[in-house]
Amino acid sequence: MSYFSPLKGINSVFDYTLNNDIQDGLVEYFDWALLEKGNYFNVTSGELSPNGEDYSRLRLSSNDQYDAGQVWEGFRKNWVWQSGISYSPAPLVGTDNTKPGISGVYVDGNFKPSTIAGTYAHYVDYFDGRVVFDTAIPTGSVVQAEFSYKWINVLFANNVPWLREIQKDTSQPNSTFNDVGDGEWDVPPELRIQLPAIAVEIVPSRTFKGYQLGGGQWVYTDVLFHCLAESDITRNALVDIVSLQSDKNVHLFNSNDINTNADFPLDYRGVPVSGALRYPDLVESYDGGLLRLTSSTVQEMTMFNGDVYGGIVRMTTEGVKSNI
Secondary structure (H helix, E strand, C coil): CCCCCCCCCCCCCCCHHHHHHHHHHHHHHHHHHHCCCCCCCEECCCEEECCCECCCEECCCCCCCCCCEEEECCCCEECCCCCCCCCCCCCCCCCCCCCCCCCCCCECEEEEECCCCCCCCEECCCCCCCEEEEECCCCCEEEECCEEEEECCEEEEEEEHCCCEEEEECCCCCCCCCCCCCCHHHCCCHHECCHHHHEEEEEEEEEEEEEECCEEEEEHHHHHEEEEEHHHHHHHHHHHHHCCCCCCEEEEEEEHHHHCCCCECCCCCEEECCCCCCCHHHHHCCEEEEEEEEEEEEEEEEEECEEEEEEEEEEEEEEEEEEE
């Protein structure tokens, strides 16, 4: 007679588990849902900001991990690659799902398509808002791009300010934007948080309730949404956007199945793969069940350093785990 009883709720210690599925699902849901409400700005070639700077011009990166002239960065990170947004005007992305995202860049006024080979072959890192050439081009080049950037950044909690540097006043490039080797623009984009932002955090609160005779349980997990902005008006809007989703059902996707099929939308460089799945495609192809958002409360409204405002929304998520 065996007295061993295996662990329930997981198939392997290497699997994604419930906390990660909830966090990933909420980040992807809010990222997509905000796009559907117009959470982006379009930048056209040569478009000038109120202070006379070119929105479309990319700055030469001083990141010493690359050769000088290889990487060129936009004034905003988190570029839109998803097509099919119903909000009008649509983001500046193509409709060819085999090559998602922008169609190319301009170098010294000459268009270089994303399919080009040779000297100007490049890829676009949408997470960090930059163009990376296969080989360096002259550092005196004028590199421009037409793109759309997300205004509200939806992040994982490990990207919030205590592990990153908050970069303020990024609504337009300023006079120091193109200076290389000095200033906050020289901080690699991976280490900068641009506001406004919503950071999603799973907190240590978990309760259970029986689902049905024969197995399964309701699982209740608390989540914090850290809302950060440069004005109290925008902070208040973020808090409202999140808190008003109380009693809403959100579809999750099955991260383990996505991993098994190597069907991630973006590769390790932040580049959309051919046929990249957007949030609606992920939940349709890899259904992870429903998650209900309940018990929304606003816990804190704070001002940091006089120019950064924060608010925290706490919600309880409710879902069914059939294998426990």
